[in-house]
Amino acid sequence: MGVRNQTRVVEFVFLGFSGIPNSHIYLFLPFLAIYLVTVLGNLMIFSLIQLDSSLHTPMYYFLSHLSFVDICLSSVTVPKILVNFLRQRQTISYNQCMAQMFFLISFTGTEAALLAVMAYDRYAAICKPLHYSSLMNTKVCAVLAFATWVWGALHSALHTALSSRLYFCGANQIHHIYCDLPPLMKIACNDAHVNEVASHVASLFVGGGPFFTIILSYVFILSSILKIRSTTGKRKAFSTCASHIIVVILYFGNGSLNYNRPSAGYSLETDTLVSTMYCIITPVLNPLIYSLRNKDVKGAFRKVLESQGKLKHHHTIN
Incomplete structure (x- = not known):
């Protein structure tokens, strides 16, 4: 009852950038640039996959979903950070939080x-090539993407509740x-033991399961690759x-640092850097990794540029 009688917090103050004078x-400009590159880069990949029929395969279908998720993930945190930079007040209301x-x-x-799911798709393509079309048909891909x-929504609903x-x-x-579960549990007035247990159990299933x-998948993939006699193959x-392996290492590596590091022994500056890497830098790297290492994506991009060039040339002649 003592807790209830105190004034309830209606606004939170972020301290992540407090160690940087005149942050x-x-x-503002670096974060704005990163956000624009994230949105434009992932939007480019998403659009290319929709426009180029040669990219209408399960692998690129899931990549288009990944690009869309990265846009959403970045948009959840960065715009609010940018607004706070302009207001020069690092705050957020309880409901917004x-x-x-x-x-x-x-x-x-x-x-x-x-x-x-993308790892399973690579497993099906490399280890079960004769059954790939049935294992990863249009209906299966749609169900997997929806799942x-x-x-993610069920996992989030549990923690939010x-x-x-x-x-x-x-x-x-x-x-x-930004608002996340671990820092909120640290400043709660009442017992957060249930939340802590739920967080650890969920991390085992939601993070550890995938x-x-x-x-x-990659154990089976590696085993199959080693059996291929051709060096070219x-x-x-x-x-x-x-590309997928690099993205997995970046995502789960940063995720592990963000959620599984010890609660003590890290400075606020280190916490800020890890949080920035996880939710802001990773989404901007994904389109760069896939576009720079993937011949199909680069080929589709060239075709779009060539078609645009021909269209402009046609209009110029007319």
Whole structure:
């Protein structure tokens, strides 16, 4: 009852950039540039996959979903950070904080599941080539893609529902740059033990489940590749997986640092850097990795540029 009698917090203050004097001056333009590159880069990949019929395959179908998720993930955090830079006040209301956390957890869960589905797709293509068309037909791909979004939404709904029972009555300063479950649990007035247990259990299933699926898929993939006698065949098989492996390492590596690092022993600056890498830098790297390492994507991009050039030339002549 003592907790309930205190004034309830209606606004939170982010401390993530407090260690950088005049941070709004130095960070607004870099964050804006990163956000624009993230949106435009992922939008380019998404559009290319829709426009080029040669990219209408399961692998690129899931890549288009990944690009869309990365746009959403970046849009959950960066615009609010940019607005706060302009206002020179790193604050967020309670309702906005809960909404930001819901969508953040939802999109991160969806991305983890998508990466697992993409690993399974590579497994089916390399290990079961004769059955690939039936294993990954249009209906199966649609169901798998839909399941990844449901996976993320259910995971997020659980944490958001549990977070609604947390009471914030005193300290309203979040040692972070956006609303997420771990920093909110640290400043809650009431017991957050249930939330902590749920967070650890969910991380095993929502994070560990997809990661285990990816590892298992690549164990079978590696085994199949090693059986290929042709050096060219091995190189081609490896190249189809290379971009995905890099993205998986970046995503799960940063995710592990963000959610599984010890609660003590890290400075606010380190926490800010890890959080930035996880939800802001990773989405901008994904389109660069896929576009720079993927011949099909680069080929589709060239075709679009050539068609645009021909169209302009035709209009000029007319």
